Amino acid sequence: MKENCKQVLWAINEKCPYGCKYCYLSFDEDHNPLVRGNYQNNENTLKFLANPTIKTIFLAGAEPLLNADIVNIIKTLKSFNKQVVLCTNGIVTNENLWKDILSTNLDAISFSLDSYKKEY
Numbered sequence: 001m002k003e004n005c006k007q008v009l010w011a012i013n014e015k016c017p018y019g020c021k022y023c024y025l026s027f028d029e030d031h032n033p034l035v036r037g038n039y040q041n042n043e044n045t046l047k048f049l050a051n052p053t054i055k056t057i058f059l060a061g062a063e064p065l066l067n068a069d070i071v072n073i074i075k076t077l078k079s080f081n082k083q084v085v086l087c088t089n090g091i092v093t094n095e096n097l098w099k100d101i102l103s104t105n106l107d108a109i110s111f112s113l114d115s116y117k118k119e120y
Contacts (some may be wrong), residue, residue, distance in 0.1 A: 005055050005056075006051075006053050006054045006055060006056075007053055007054075007055065007056040007057070007058065008056070008057050008058070008062055009047060009057075009058040009087075010045065010057055010058065010059055010060070010061065011060055011061030012042075012047070012059050012060070012064045012070070013061045013062050013063060013064050013067040014071065015074055016062035016066065016089070016091070017062040017091070018087050018089070018091070020048065023105050026062070030086045034095055039116075042069070042073065046073070046076055048078070049077060049080065049082065050080045053080065054082065055083060055091075056083040056107075057077055057082050057083075057084050057085070057109075058085045058087055059073070059084065059085070059087060060087035061075070063088060063091055063092070064086060064087065065086075065087060065088050065091070065092035065097065065101075066091075066092065069099045071101060071104060074086070074101065074104040074106050075104050078104055078105060078106065082109045083108075084104075084106040084107055084108075085106070085107055085108040085109070085110060086101065086108070086109045087110045087112065088109065088110070088111060088112065089095055089111070089112045090111050090112075092099065098106065100118070
């Protein structure tokens, strides 16, 4: 990968009510490497992501829409002139949250339809 086109996947949240067997974020509490807490606690990660060599940030991690500060995080990343892709399983159906998300002018939304069960 060229130095000027780095991409980062930020596993921003460890919370998801599904607990899918195939999920790569199936850590128990003692072994979960994810950043926990509020927007203030994520400031170091945001400072790192401000690096101009990072062009695209994928917000993922269990379910990023369950992070209470997701709108502020997207706005901050967009203020750094980053491409932001939200990776969600679509569990959150709060219409006001979706309006807020769409108002951030994020670049793309990816909906996961994964399952280990054929019927899903």
